[in-house]
Amino acid sequence: MGPVPATPLSTGAHTVEVGGVALRYHVSGTGPVCLAHPGGPGIWWDYLRMPAVEQHLTMVYVEPIGTGESGRLASHPHGYTRERYAQALDRLIAHLGVRRVHLLGHSHGGFVTQHYALKYADRLAGIILYDSAPLTGPEQFADAAARMEGFAAAHADAHGLPDVLDAWRSVPTISDDEAMTAVVQRLFPAYFADYWGREEEFAAARTAVRGTYISGFDERMEPVLIDDRELLGSVMTPTLVIVGRHDFICGPRWADELHEGIPSSELVVLEDSGHFGHLEEPDVFARAVAGFVASTAGA
Numbered sequence: 001m002g003p004v005p006a007t008p009l010s011t012g013a014h015t016v017e018v019g020g021v022a023l024r025y026h027v028s029g030t031g032p033v034c035l036a037h038p039g040g041p042g043i044w045w046d047y048l049r050m051p052a053v054e055q056h057l058t059m060v061y062v063e064p065i066g067t068g069e070s071g072r073l074a075s076h077p078h079g080y081t082r083e084r085y086a087q088a089l090d091r092l093i094a095h096l097g098v099r100r101v102h103l104l105g106h107s108h109g110g111f112v113t114q115h116y117a118l119k120y121a122d123r124l125a126g127i128i129l130y131d132s133a134p135l136t137g138p139e140q141f142a143d144a145a146a147r148m149e150g151f152a153a154a155h156a157d158a159h160g161l162p163d164v165l166d167a168w169r170s171v172p173t174i175s176d177d178e179a180m181t182a183v184v185q186r187l188f189p190a191y192f193a194d195y196w197g198r199e200e201e202f203a204a205a206r207t208a209v210r211g212t213y214i215s216g217f218d219e220r221m222e223p224v225l226i227d228d229r230e231l232l233g234s235v236m237t238p239t240l241v242i243v244g245r246h247d248f249i250c251g252p253r254w255a256d257e258l259h260e261g262i263p264s265s266e267l268v269v270l271e272d273s274g275h276f277g278h279l280e281e282p283d284v285f286a287r288a289v290a291g292f293v294a295s296t297a298g299a
Helices: 082-096 108-119 138-154 161-173 177-191 196-208 252-261 282-296
Strands: 012-018 021-029 033-037 058-063 101-106 124-130 239-244 266-270
Touching: 012 082, 021 082, 033 082, 033 108, 058 082, 082 101, 082 108, 101 108, 101 282, 108 124, 124 282, 138 161, 138 252, 161 177, 177 196, 239 252, 239 282, 252 266, 266 282
Parallel strands: 033 058, 033 101, 101 124, 124 239, 239 266
Antiparallel strands: 012 021, 021 058
């Protein structure tokens, strides 16, 4: 008897073509289907791996176009708008052959998820906005800068703090994949509630994280800015908002705005997490996600 042919939801790595560009994705776990869109833009997918969630759900981890092993636009590193990401997601969901899925977006992936829910809601059973925000731009950056100052004050004696702060200042100078990866790795401790207190646990993840440089400009070299605050009331898809109490980049202020703006949304605050609650509090995170999916699977 020969090998069983792979299906779109077989465990392992797969590739599907979207508009002439290869989209890579990875399947693991069992249960209702949940797609996971990573952040950045440009952070490679594997930091978002959620073994505790995979015990309850079939997780489909997306490598967004332009990132990791997925193909790049001819205009790379420019042109990666939310609509392009959403179109790629829509093609992937159709390829999977599941009538309705759950979509989890982490950080920048949450911006993509909000956009998808506003334009392609008929494919969704629910969305999970994980450490995200309703906007980008000066207001969001000012909040992140202030929270970074709080992080520095709270960890003033940490051996690695000067390098983290130097990396934060260097973010605007990133212009290639090598610099993107280096800055993300150097900034890594700032994304945790207590990285240095649990350094042995998280050091391998820091070494492994990688990034692709995405410019933040569209094909016309216009900045890709986001402000969904006036649109949140139009999101009718069941929504779970998850945030780490100590997240400096997309903190509780923005989770509150998402929760207050989206009708009938649920809010979960992870009290001992920063930006990576699936690593810092994996069991609490998994219970929240799996419980939400179970309650909305028939939506």
